[in-house]
Amino acid sequence: MNDLMPCGKQATMTSTKSALIQRLDNEIKNMSPLAKQILQLISLCAYILLASANCHAADVLAPNQVLHRGNGSEPQSLDPHKSEGVPSANIQKDLYEGLVCESPSGELVPGVASSWSVDKKGMRYLFTLRKDAKWSNGDPVTADDFVYSWRRIVDPKTGSYYAQTLAPVLNAEDIIKGTKKVTSLGIRAIGKYQLEVKLKGPTPYFIGLLTHSSTYPVHKASVEKHGNRFARVGNLIGNGAFVLKEWSIQSHILLERNPHYWDNKNTKLDKVYYYPIEDQSSELKRYRAGEIDIVEGIPISQMPWLRKNLKQDLRLTPYLGIYYFGYNVTQPPFKDNKKLRQALSMVIDRKVLTEKILRTGELPAYSWVPPNVANYQQVEYEWKAWPMSRRIKYAKELIKQAGYGKGKPLSVEIRYNTSENHKKIAIVVASMWKKHLGVKTKLHNEEWKVFLANRKTKKHTQVFRSGWIADYNDAFSFAELLHSNHGVNDSGYSNPEYDALLAQSAKEADIEKRRKLLQQAEKILLNDYPVIPIYYYMSKHLVKPYVGGYEDNTMDHHYSKHLYIKAH
Amino acid sequence: MLEYFFRRLLGAIPTIFIIILVSFFLIRLAPGGPFDFDKTLAPEIQANLNTKFHLDEPVYVQFGYYLKDILQGDFGPSFQYKNYTVTELIAQGFPVSVQLGLSAMALALLLGSAAGILAAYRQNSKFDYGVMTISMLGISVPNFVMAPILILIFAIVFSFLPAGGWNDGAFQNRILPIVTLALPQIAYIARISRGSMIEVLRSPFIRTAFSKGLPTFYILTRHALKPTLLPVISYMGPAIAGIITGSVVVEQIYGIPGLGRYFVQGALNRDYTLVMGVVVFYGVFIILLNLIVDLLYGWLDPQIRLQARKT
Numbered sequence: 001m002n003d004l005m006p007c008g009k010q011a012t013m014t015s016t017k018s019a020l021i022q023r024l025d026n027e028i029k030n031m032s033p034l035a036k037q038i039l040q041l042i043s044l045c046a047y048i049l050l051a052s053a054n055c056h057a058a059d060v061l062a063p064n065q066v067l068h069r070g071n072g073s074e075p076q077s078l079d080p081h082k083s084e085g086v087p088s089a090n091i092q093k094d095l096y097e098g099l100v101c102e103s104p105s106g107e108l109v110p111g112v113a114s115s116w117s118v119d120k121k122g123m124r125y126l127f128t129l130r131k132d133a134k135w136s137n138g139d140p141v142t143a144d145d146f147v148y149s150w151r152r153i154v155d156p157k158t159g160s161y162y163a164q165t166l167a168p169v170l171n172a173e174d175i176i177k178g179t180k181k182v183t184s185l186g187i188r189a190i191g192k193y194q195l196e197v198k199l200k201g202p203t204p205y206f207i208g209l210l211t212h213s214s215t216y217p218v219h220k221a222s223v224e225k226h227g228n229r230f231a232r233v234g235n236l237i238g239n240g241a242f243v244l245k246e247w248s249i250q251s252h253i254l255l256e257r258n259p260h261y262w263d264n265k266n267t268k269l270d271k272v273y274y275y276p277i278e279d280q281s282s283e284l285k286r287y288r289a290g291e292i293d294i295v296e297g298i299p300i301s302q303m304p305w306l307r308k309n310l311k312q313d314l315r316l317t318p319y320l321g322i323y324y325f326g327y328n329v330t331q332p333p334f335k336d337n338k339k340l341r342q343a344l345s346m347v348i349d350r351k352v353l354t355e356k357i358l359r360t361g362e363l364p365a366y367s368w369v370p371p372n373v374a375n376y377q378q379v380e381y382e383w384k385a386w387p388m389s390r391r392i393k394y395a396k397e398l399i400k401q402a403g404y405g406k407g408k409p410l411s412v413e414i415r416y417n418t419s420e421n422h423k424k425i426a427i428v429v430a431s432m433w434k435k436h437l438g439v440k441t442k443l444h445n446e447e448w449k450v451f452l453a454n455r456k457t458k459k460h461t462q463v464f465r466s467g468w469i470a471d472y473n474d475a476f477s478f479a480e481l482l483h484s485n486h487g488v489n490d491s492g493y494s495n496p497e498y499d500a501l502l503a504q505s506a507k508e509a510d511i512e513k514r515r516k517l518l519q520q521a522e523k524i525l526l527n528d529y530p531v532i533p534i535y536y537y538m539s540k541h542l543v544k545p546y547v548g549g550y551e552d553n554t555m556d557h558h559y560s561k562h563l564y565i566k567a568h
Numbered sequence: 569m570l571e572y573f574f575r576r577l578l579g580a581i582p583t584i585f586i587i588i589l590v591s592f593f594l595i596r597l598a599p600g601g602p603f604d605f606d607k608t609l610a611p612e613i614q615a616n617l618n619t620k621f622h623l624d625e626p627v628y629v630q631f632g633y634y635l636k637d638i639l640q641g642d643f644g645p646s647f648q649y650k651n652y653t654v655t656e657l658i659a660q661g662f663p664v665s666v667q668l669g670l671s672a673m674a675l676a677l678l679l680g681s682a683a684g685i686l687a688a689y690r691q692n693s694k695f696d697y698g699v700m701t702i703s704m705l706g707i708s709v710p711n712f713v714m715a716p717i718l719i720l721i722f723a724i725v726f727s728f729l730p731a732g733g734w735n736d737g738a739f740q741n742r743i744l745p746i747v748t749l750a751l752p753q754i755a756y757i758a759r760i761s762r763g764s765m766i767e768v769l770r771s772p773f774i775r776t777a778f779s780k781g782l783p784t785f786y787i788l789t790r791h792a793l794k795p796t797l798l799p800v801i802s803y804m805g806p807a808i809a810g811i812i813t814g815s816v817v818v819e820q821i822y823g824i825p826g827l828g829r830y831f832v833q834g835a836l837n838r839d840y841t842l843v844m845g846v847v848v849f850y851g852v853f854i855i856l857l858n859l860i861v862d863l864l865y866g867w868l869d870p871q872i873r874l875q876a877r878k879t
Contacts, residue, residue: 073833156616177612250661250823250824250826251734251735251736279820282820285731291731448836449598449604450599454599456608
């Protein structure tokens with residue numbers, strides 16, 4: 001509560017600021033020179049004070065700064081190195097802080113590192129840590145903490161799901177494989193507050209990578225003391241703007257302001273509640289009953305109602321993710337039959353899917369990398385601009401050449417994980433194939449883990465649903481998925497030319513040249529048709545009008561330290 | 569009585585063993601494992617995790633490890649909720665499920681048997697028809713329909729009860745879930761006790777009581793109640809087990825941190841240890857509950873007590 005009231009007062013003053021200054025000016029005119037100077041000084045001070053008040057000028061803070069956030073499912077763990085999934089990451093963003101942080105709009109800003117520099121080759125980074133960064137028990141956050149933490153992530157003994165995040169760091173991949181010692185990781189503390197990181201190749205997205213929760217530091221002493229139980233109430237020592245106060249599994253997690261946080265004076269919330277609510281319609285009901293301020297997911301079926309009744313609360317923002325269908329190119333009928341793959345992709349009217357089925361503002365996808373990716377410009381299918389009739393005509397010709405037609409109709413199977421939305425999309429795609437190309441489609445839904453296992457083995461699948469959300473804002477996050485060695489390449493796509501271009505891009509320090517290489521690669525990929533891009537994801541939330549500091553951003557990251565409750 | 573109790577307890581051991589055996593292999597038969605995500609782990613990390621949880625060994629060896637642990641009362645660590653052991657998760661979730669289930673059952677017993685007995689006493693009256701119609705409705709409306717309706721009315725339209733959440737078990741957070749769980753049970757119990765009461769009221773000893781000129785209330789409570797409740801009690805055993813173990817939907821809708829949610833989430837996440845832990849725990853719980861009901865039954869009905877002694 002310490003600086004809330006002053007901040008609120010300053011904010012109210014702003015509205016009467018112009019009137020005040022005008023009156024002051026009038027008074028000043030009738031005063032002695034000395035008094036004038038003093039008054040000018042005072043008004044200058046007042047002005048600086050007003051300008052530095054970091055909440056939005058028009059907002060008056062509510063006396064009770066408590067935020068209630070819906071958070072999907074129960075977090076796996078609050079250990080940033082041992083968890084997977086958005087619910088865990090959301091809370092970890094509040095409990096810990098990496099070298100780099102994000103502004104409310106998603107721009108990269110200094111975190112624990114106050115500044116950094118990179119050499120010309122883009123392979124050696126030098127971070128200067130801020131001296132006032134502290135753990136929640138008052139210990140200083142030092143360069144050694146990062147060395148310890150990063151070694152912990154890549155150590156195969158830790159079993160971190162996200163060890164690969166640090167793959168660009170020198171020797172990281174060998175350490176993960178167990179062929180090199182953990183101490184050989186390309187990170188070194190120079191004194192207490194300087195950190196040197198060596199990379200294996202120029203990685204323009206490296207700084208962005210450091211906002212990922214798996215790169216956050218952990219408090220060495222408490223990890224060593226409590227082991228697996230360090231990320232629990234009473235044991236967890238973090239360096240973020242909040243500390244863990246209560247963890248009632250499947251009920252709520254309560255965070256409280258961390259008075260030791262270096263930027264604590266700008267934290268406005270005193271308490272943040274996270275609720276695990278898997279059922280989206282339950283979440284919506286609790287939002288409507290006023291128990292939750294931010295909704296994590298919206299039931300699509302409620303969209304028309306929401307547009308009508310809660311329009312001002314609805315936050316739909318494009319974010320870096322793609323929904324697509326993959327072909328299994330290792331099995332017939334799609335093996336070695338590019339024309340067939342192209343024909344099926346061309347006749348899907350993505351606009352119908354996004355505007356008639358989804359109706360939540362998604363953009364139709366005609367490329368592999370979504371729009372708005374940093375340092376990149378999309379490469380799209382040429383036929384995107386063609387009218388549907390021309391696309392269909394062209395596709396009919398293609399499927400004939402591919403060896404299918406009236407005498408030999410194609411039958412395929414679309415496999416998807418059980419969900420109403422996936423089903424709807426699969427049905428519409430199947431009907432388009434049937435209508436335009438006479439293709440018979442069988443729909444096959446499976447429970448998530450069964451689906452994953454089948455997709456991975458590449459034996460039973462023909463066409464399968466998939467999606468990808470970028471871990472970092474760079475085209476490579478998408479490009480690497482279809483590298484022939486990548487674990488998520490469930491299409492089984494393999495093109496040496498494509499792989500070579502990716503490898504080349506990883507060595508290229510010049511951003512412009514690198515962009516061209518990645519675009520070239522995407523062009524090859526698109527023309528090989530191993531996947532059918534369908535639409536780019538949108539993040540969908542409901543945010544109460546009295547929640548301040550919330551800005552839409554393409555990564556869909558919303559740190560609680562930026563948020564506050566307006567008087568309402 | 570004590571001998572009977574221990575004999576039944578011993579008899580439960582093979583049952584529990586079969587439960588463990590079947591569920592252990594069944595969950596492992598399901599495709600996909602606890603560490604399969606849409607992202608893939610580095611093979612070395614996957615291997616390390618498998619070693620840590622003995623997943624790299626043959627299934628029968630894994631079963632051996634599991635039996636050994638479980639005999640020592642250790643359900644193992646949860647695969648999914650890494651900071652907790654399965655025992656801790658059960659210890660947190662079970663009391664919540666029990667409190668909700670027992671409260672709902674108590675409410676159901678009170679309202680259900682009262683309504684049923686009165687309906688039987690005034691058989692074929694308007695009250696009787698009313699109770700039976702409403703109870704039919706209570707039985708046929710599933711709780712995933714009832715819960716949202718109750719939330720809509722009491723939390724959103726009139727907003728005097730929370731729409732969900734547990735809030736450390738605050739009274740107002742319990743009302744809607746308890747009512748949702750109790751409604752179908754009230755209906756069942758009302759129907760059972762009505763039927764039973766009608767039968768009891770026709771029996772000679774009640775007729776005798778009436779002919780003696782005893783007051784109606786006295787006859788109903790002192791003479792008719794006990795035999796009337798017999799079928800209700802035998803229903804209550806499995807019903808309590810069912811309401812405690814089967815409140816998954818209600819827990820999900822109201823966001824209640826009970827044990828039922830772990831069942832579903834554990835199975836979906838292939839959290840082998842968690843699913844196993846919950847299954848074994850529930851198994852033991854249901855067996856114990858049935859035993860208690862049988863003992864209670866003996867106390868209520870002298871005929872059964874006699875038979876139990878004879879066998």
